[in-house]
Amino acid sequence: MGGPLRKNFWELPLDSLTPPEWEALCDGCGKCCLNKLEDEETGEIVFTRVSCRLLDGDTCRCSQYDIRLQFVPECIVLSPDNIGETAYFMPASCAYRLRHEGKPLEDWHPLVSGNPDSVHTAGRSVMGWTIPEFEVPEDEWEDHLIEEPH
Template sequence: MTQAFWQTKTLEQMTRSEWESLCDGCAKCCLHKFIDDENTTDETELMPTDHIGEDEQMNYSNIACYLLNDKTCQCTQYAKRTKLVPDCVQLTQDNLDDVFFMPPSCTYRRLKEGRGLPSWHPLLHKGKKSAMHKAGMSVRGKIVKDNEVDIDFFEDYIVTWPLNDID
């Protein structure tokens, strides 16, 4: 029996299509995240960042990007997402080490940490997401869209469920 590509290749060795197929489609990366920082001012509070300090803590919210289809957990404008939402990060083999905000259940993060694919991953279920949704590992049924809430009250939307990981 031959081993699957994710068992024989490093993330850096994967082809573009292998890399893309690793995304489990949970959409947790589409959630707004906030860094708890005492030095934040009113002007910088909701500004994007590309790092997190050792004394800072990242909080996930259940506020998702307005482009997210909350049933399929897919971006409705995937090809244009970084143009429509400049803060949207396209995860690649080159920036994986710098993307500190991926949740513990993210397959890219799991493989980088040597933990393998989770049992609910679509690649282990003929490409279907039903096991992931049933395990509660996606954002389905848990979110509000950023164009439907007042983001100034983000504290009211902070949640811990995106940090959940199983097996």
């Protein structure tokens, strides 16, 4: 099932990626772990600085990734099968969304830069500026709206 990652696998169609390649496509920005609000009339998604309770603010990774659905059943699990229906919910800089839209990865993406910290040094992650959801009542999330993080 595993195996080595193919050279430049991120340029291949998403549905041809192996499970390890699919996982490696994540840039580790943590933006998908920001709680979002959706305008019921327009469908527009707006981001908040309020993060999922499982986001590790120091690493920008899920602290319980393998069992996250046990704690957050509403977590969206991206896959080649559902990317068409879920990409709109991801930030515009998300590697999965970019590749779904036929666009290349950003220069700061760790797969392109070769540096696993490049997403943070480029200022493209949520490192250092989120608020854990357990500190903000859901009815106050609107007070923490942000522009989509770039």
